[in-house]
Amino acid sequence: MSAPNKSYDPVEVEALKPEQIARMRDEALAAIAAAGDLAALHEVKVAHAGDRSPLALANREIGALPPHAKADAGKRVGGARGEVKRALGIRQEELEAERDERVLVEEAVDVTLPLDREPAGARHPLTTLMERIEDIFVAMGYEVAEGPEVESEWLNFDALNIAPDHPARTMQDTFFVESAATDDDQSGVVLRTHTSPVQIRSMLDREPPVYVICPGRVYRTDELDATHTPVFHQVELLAVDEGLTMADLKGTLDHMVQSLFGEGMTTRLRPNYFPFTEPSAEMDMECYVCRGASVGDPDRPCRTCGSEGWIELGGCGMVNPRVLTACGVDPEKYSGFAFGFGIERMLMFRHNVEDMRDMVEGDVRFTRPFGMEI
Numbered sequence: 001m002s003a004p005n006k007s008y009d010p011v012e013v014e015a016l017k018p019e020q021i022a023r024m025r026d027e028a029l030a031a032i033a034a035a036g037d038l039a040a041l042h043e044v045k046v047a048h049a050g051d052r053s054p055l056a057l058a059n060r061e062i063g064a065l066p067p068h069a070k071a072d073a074g075k076r077v078g079g080a081r082g083e084v085k086r087a088l089g090i091r092q093e094e095l096e097a098e099r100d101e102r103v104l105v106e107e108a109v110d111v112t113l114p115l116d117r118e119p120a121g122a123r124h125p126l127t128t129l130m131e132r133i134e135d136i137f138v139a140m141g142y143e144v145a146e147g148p149e150v151e152s153e154w155l156n157f158d159a160l161n162i163a164p165d166h167p168a169r170t171m172q173d174t175f176f177v178e179s180a181a182t183d184d185d186q187s188g189v190v191l192r193t194h195t196s197p198v199q200i201r202s203m204l205d206r207e208p209p210v211y212v213i214c215p216g217r218v219y220r221t222d223e224l225d226a227t228h229t230p231v232f233h234q235v236e237l238l239a240v241d242e243g244l245t246m247a248d249l250k251g252t253l254d255h256m257v258q259s260l261f262g263e264g265m266t267t268r269l270r271p272n273y274f275p276f277t278e279p280s281a282e283m284d285m286e287c288y289v290c291r292g293a294s295v296g297d298p299d300r301p302c303r304t305c306g307s308e309g310w311i312e313l314g315g316c317g318m319v320n321p322r323v324l325t326a327c328g329v330d331p332e333k334y335s336g337f338a339f340g341f342g343i344e345r346m347l348m349f350r351h352n353v354e355d356m357r358d359m360v361e362g363d364v365r366f367t368r369p370f371g372m373e374i
């Protein structure tokens with residue numbers, strides 16, 4: 001404590017009185033002790049050791065003192081500032097140690113935890129079934145051909161021998177994107193109702209022989225229910241070459257069902273009508289579950305084929321010469337066969353899927369049990 005000095009200006013030196021300095025120091029030390037984390041300590045540092053802190057401001061007053069009082073006040077203020085600085089340093093270390101301790105606990109990685117708890121997704125069985133069918137034909141030398149889902153009315157209908165007033169046009173309830181401008185104009189745009197326009201595109205793009213398999217999404221104005229969906233998938237096959245006959249079509253179908261459903265499976269053809277094939281047929285495959293044993297045997301009913309012995313697959317036939325001509329293929333020289341069927345239907349009987357809505361909802365609980373066919 002300095003001796004009383006008459007030349008002290010009481011206003012200027014108020015901040016330098018020993019008890020004032022002690023109060024500032026004690027306040028600073030209390031605040032430092034109370035700082036609970038590093039952010040709080042930083043604020044304490046600014047408030048009590050920063051340029052505008054009470055002790056720093058007191059320090060500035062020293063310059064205004066008479067020389068004999070400077071040393072005394074300087075020692076007092078310097079001592080208090082030193083104590084505050086040390087206390088800050090110690091608290092800083094304590095809080096850093098606490099933080100490090102906490103981070104080590106909170107962010108600890110348990111290397112013994114299993115890695116595979118993330119549920120894996122699954123490819124949709126429609127995709128894998130479609131690829132499986134493609135593979136069967138790619139192995140036989142067929143090419144995979146694709147076309148747009150928004151298709152010209154001409155390619156979807158007219159080139160396939162389905163004229164504007166053709167009754168078959170109403171067989172396929174069509175989503176129109178753009179109507180034809182006039183009745184005999186064929187320039188409307190539709191969501192394709194079948195994959196058959198890809199037959200036309202393939203023949204227009206290539207010189208025969210043509211061997212293509214066309215998988216894809218198609219649209220019809222059906223309501224979504226257990227057995228219908230307005231968006232579904234078809235696979236269509238087209239072969240155009242010299243000397244192709246109905247026997248080639250039958251052999252190709254048998255090969256496909258044997259690859260998909262097992263050795264010895266057969267198909268049968270029933271007469272039908274499609275404008276783009278002549279003759280046309282409905283194709284059935286033998287029921288791969290009962291192999292016909294359920295027919296006429298009430299004790300052994302078969303759910304897969306409804307005890308019919310046969311399962312309806314889709315349509316087929318020899319490409320109508322008018323379609324060949326429309327695509328610039330000489331029907332005198334070349335003939336062709338085609339077939340098309342729905343993938344959803346095949347998935348339903350191949351895997352006992354009972355409700356078509358399960359296929360469109362994209363719930364992984366439906367897709368996962370089909371496994372991971374690559």
Ligand code: PHE
Nearest residue numbers: 194196315316317338339340
């Ligand atoms: N495109 C026909 C349909 O969707 C199926 C079919 C394809 C029929 C090829 C014969 C030949 O109904």
